[in-house]
Amino acid sequence: MQIEQRSQLHAGYPYNLSCDYSAIGKFFNFLLNNAGDPYIEPDFGLHSRKFEQEVLSFFAELYKIPENQFWGYVTAGGTEGNLYGMFLAREIYPDGILYSSQDSHYSIPKAAKLFRIQHNIVNSQINGEMNYDHFEKLISENRNYPAIINLNIGTTVKGAIDNLDKVLEILERNQIKDYYIHCDAALSGLILPFLDGAPQVNFQKPIDSIAISAKFIGSPLPCGVVLTKKKWVEKVETAIEYIGSSDTTILGSRNGHTPLILWYAIKTRGYDGLAKEAKTCIDNAQYLFQQLKIREYPCMLNKFSNTVVFQKPSQRLIKKWQLAIYENWVHIIVMQNIDRHKIDTFVNELLLEEGLVDNVENFQLQSALH
Template identity: 25%
Template structure:
C-alpha cells in the first residue's frame, strides 16, 4: 500500500516537473528580488504546511515563533519598546497597512478625511494600489541627483491637506535609500505620518557598517518614522510569501486590528489584510533569524555586495556600457550607447537571461544565486549583443 502511494507521488511529481520544465531556472534570473531557498527551508515548507497563523488559537507555539521573528526584525530596525507588528504576505501588503494606519491616524488626529500622502517617484507600484484601495490622494515627488526623494520638493509640497510621507529604504529601481532622517524631521515639524518601505533594503542596510560599507540611517532611530515594512522573502531567503510591518506604537494599528469572533480563540486580533496566513513561511524566517542568525545574514549581504562590485567592474570594462548610478546595494543599472534598451534587453532575453528595463536603464538585482560564474556568462553574452550578434 505504502509502495503504491510512493509510486503515485513519484508519478505526480514527475508530471509536474515536466509541466514546469521550461520555467525559468534562477540560474539566469537577474531581475528578481527573490532567490531559491536553502534546503532546510524547502523541508520546512513541506513539514509545516498546515499551520495557519490566521487561527492563532490552534497554533499557539507558532504564534510565539511569529513574535520571535518580529522581535528580531524590530531589533534590526531599532524599534523602541512598545512596538507592535505582524508578518504579512509581502511588501505590497505591508505598504497598504502602513498607508491605512496613516490614513486613520490623520482622520483622528488631524481631522483630515481624504488627505494627500507624499511619495517619491521611485515608490513601488503597491502605493498606487494603496491609494486606490484607501481612496486617498497621492502626490509623487521628483528625485534629486542622487535618485533620492528631493527634500526641497517635499517641503514645498506639504500643505494642510498632507497627512503622510513615504520614504523608501532600497528602491526597486536603484536600491537607493531616501534621506529618511530629513523626511523624519519634516514629518516631526509638520505632524505627518512617515512610513518607510524597506521591503528590500531592510535586510541589507543593517549589515553594511559591519562590512565596512556606508550604511544609511533608515529606521526607528528617526522619531518621525511610524511604521516600516521589511520582506522576509527577498534578501533573507525566506519562503514566499513573507513580509512584515512593524509599528512604533500599538496606537497606530487601531484601525487595522480586527477581532475575529468565530476563530478557536475569540480574542484573536488580526493586523493583516489576509486572514489565513502560512505558518511555514514564519517558521522558515524563525530558522533563518534565530538559528542561522546574524552570521548567515552578514555572509549573504557580504557575498552579494562583493558580487555586485565584481559585476560593476566587468561592466565598466565595456566602452559602450554606461552606469547611471554607482550601486549602493545589490541593484545595478546600465545602458548601452549603441543599442536602445528595449533591443538590448530583447537580445539578452533571447539568450535566456531574465532582466528588467527600469526607467532609462536595464536593471539587475545581484541576489545570492547570481554567482561570479553567472556574471561572466552574462557579460560574455552582453559583449556579443553589443557586437550585433543575435
C-alpha cells in the first residue's frame, strides 16, 4: 500500500506517525459535530463536548492559565488557531498594526489579508528568530497605534523561538500600552513545556492567545487547540438560536472526533509520557545534527528544537524522504517515528549520494568512531 510505504520514509514534515487509535475506532461509525461553543450544551446530542473540555483543561494547566480565566476550542489545525488569534486581536484593536517576522507561518499574512489588518513584516535573524532591533524600529515609528504581535514559538522552517521577554522589554521601553500578543506554537507548543531550561511561554506572562497543532501529539485527522482569555471571547460572542449555542469559533460545524482523539492520547500517555517523547525527539535531533556536523556537512539546529536544517541534497533523496525545501536548504523534523536507526539510514544514503563516503562499511566505521 502506497500510504504505508510513504509513511516509512517521511522525515521533512512535523507529523508524529507513531500513533494507534484503533481502540476508539468504533466512534467513527457515528457522526460527531461540535458546532458552536465547546462550553454550551447545544440542542443536538451528537457531539463530544465533554471530551473537548477535558482536553482544553489539560492545555490550560500546561500553559498556566486558571480555569475561570481561559477559553479555547479544538481547531482544525494550527492555521485556524492563528486565524482565531488574529481575529480576536482585530476585534479588540480595530486600528492595530500586526507585526510578524519573515519566518512566520504563511497563515499570518493570510490572516492579515482576511481581516484587513495593516501588516508590518519584521526582518529575521539568520537562525530564523525575529530581529529585535528592526522590530523596535517599526514599533517606535508607529507608537501611536496598538500593536498586534505574532510570536513564533518554533518557526516553520528553522524551529526558531522568538524571545517573549525581549519583545515585552521593547514594548515597555517604547511605552506601548495597547498590545495583543499571539503565540504561534504549532509544533513546539507540545515540546517546550516539557524541557528543562526552555523559554517560559505561558499565560503567567502577558500573552493573549496561543495556537498549538496536534502534530506532535499525533492524530490521523489534522487538528489543534487554541487558548485565549475568556474576557476577549466575550467581546465577539453571538447567540445562535438555530443551534442553541453561541458562535464563538471560526468554523461553524467542527469535527467531533478530533477532541476524542486528543483526549485518548492525553489519557493513555499522560504528562510523563509526552515529556519523555519530547526529550527523546530533542535528543535524536541532536544526534542527527552531530552526525552531519562531524562530517562537515552544512547544517544548523536551534536550541530546544527538533528541526535539523541542512544543505539541499539530490532531488532523488528529497523525493524519497519527503524533505521540506527552503531555498538551498532542507530540513528533517525529528518526530517520534524518526529513531536513530532511521537517522543512520538517511545519513548513510546522504553521504553516499554526495560522494562523502565510499561504502556502507566506511560509514559504519566512522559512526562507531564518533
